[in-house]
Amino acid sequence: MNIQCLLDQNGFYSGAEVQLFQQHVDRYWRELSALELPEKYPGVKLTPIRNYDWGRECFLHDPSGILWYFGTFSKG
Secondary structure, three states: OEEEEEEOOOOOEEEEEEEEEOOOHHHHHHHHHHOOHHHHOOOOEEEEEEEOOOEEEEEEEOOOOEEEEEEEEOOO
8 A cells, every 4th residue: 555645736735645556456446336436425536447558447536635546567
């Protein structure tokens, strides 16, 4: 797990990011989607799994401004 503070172009705090690297992005995506968080809470956004040559990732943007990153690296 990695936690970062995000800064804007002027060096001011603009949010935080929590990065969770694990092997089961599909499981996390299914569980997050089943919670229907965007329908329940204003400001929540889910970004579906994206596939890259280096691995896979999906995101949860929570209402407090924290970006939750779920990712895995490809084997190879």
